[in-house]
Amino acid sequence: MRRLLTFWNLLGLVLFTLGALVYWQSQGWRASSALPLPSEEASAASSLPVLLYLPNPPQGLLKETRTLELAPGDTPENKVLAAWAEALQAPKPRALYRLGELFVVDLPADFALGLDTSQEALRLYSLAYTLLSTFPQAQEVRFLVEGEPKPGLAHLDLSQPFRLP
């Protein structure tokens, strides 16, 4: 042990440590300064296949597949909600939250205003089935109204989550 703890060995260890520290610092600086260019994988993730369930009274719901382009800053959830609202000419849901397998959708107060029972049912199921089909990790959808849990809309009960049949 005495042979290892020589002046020269300790000096070498200090120099090695200093060198390693400088190397590590310079690597970190370089990495943060580099501008990553978009790769092929990143461009592939910017398109999102969506399975829209559109109201088709009196038969029920009609399936339609669309591919959405995600611009920088777009989230898949927000894009799907916007696409759904545009397709149905319906008020856009305020927000969508993921809680594991549960999706929570916050609806605006006028979501089903002026609809009869079947129209309201079609609108709500259309949104739930579109989300459940587009995001396979989602197993069920719950709805809030203006950020609060409500027992229902004008005709539909919202106390239970919606699942795919």
Next chain:
Amino acid sequence: MRPWGILLLLLPALAQAPKPLTVGREVGQAIYPGGRGLAYGEARLVARGLGLSLWQGQDQLALGLGSRYKVFPLVENEAQAAARGAGWKRGQEVFVPLRPLSEALGLEYRAQEGILLQLPWAKLLGVERRPLQILLRFSREVNALVEGNSVLFLLAQGEGAGLSQEARGLRLTLETPPTRLYYPGGGQVILEWSPPARPRPTVLLDPGHGGKDPGISAGGLLEKDLTLDLARRVAARLPNARVSRQGDETVPLEARLSLAQAASVVVSLHVTQGSAVNLYLPKARSTPLAQNAEALLASAPAEQATLLKVYAGDPRRLAEALEKAFSALGIVLARAEGPYALTDIPGAGVVLEVGVERLKTPEARNQVAEAIAQAIRTYLE
């Protein structure tokens, strides 16, 4: 010293050994579960010996004397039972701690060579005869048994008109058995012949929308006005029916649901375009009462079913009554099931959506209102 030492060691064990138990005229064994020094006796033996009422449920047992009663939770582990002073369930037998029982019911408890549990005979202090009611006062709480046209007051003694002394207690002979017997406390027993007040079914008519929510609009008519008008016409045909909103006001669904939860029948009224009449029923019902109601209503005798309908209902039976009533008007109802608002309730709840074409004239509205009222009457019969 050695024999004394052994004896000292054995004393606690001897103290926990089973002892003879005397309960009134019954004799059994007092045991000490878990070796904790708390004497237990078999519940049926104690009830039989002192004429106590006995009720046993899944996890509880109760013993009662007049208006007094003591409830024991039931535990299978003897150490836990003794530690908590709970009832001990050993196979089919249930043992209860005797001292807490005595304190609760006012029994005499003596522990000497064995355990003695007894109840002094109650003395009849007075009888008050009123129209359709007899009140009897005793020196302590007593239990009474209706046996044919007579009532036996267990472990009681006394004299009076219609009273005869027996080995088990005092018997009061009557012309007809009482319809009600209860213990108001203070050693009193009341016998009554008046029929109990029958609960009445409640009907809730819910005019959809209102206030800020106009519903659909058809030919200058708003759904919120049509539903309110229709609800009023139905309510005028059904005495005691309630309407969830009285005017053009915003009533949150929470408030409507709160009323619906307590109603026997709920018809939520809505309007749609055209002339179709749609009926929406719950697909699944969440409360056990609601889930069992359909089977119970199908099998219960008519009188019991009528009583059950006050608290729980079958929306399918109500739907059938509505279909029949509307078919008399030549209208075929389109039926659908799903998670519709105000239908997942213990009572029978449906959403009835009437085409606006059916509500154009006052006469037409009266016809629809009469059909709804008739269907509700038929369902509740």
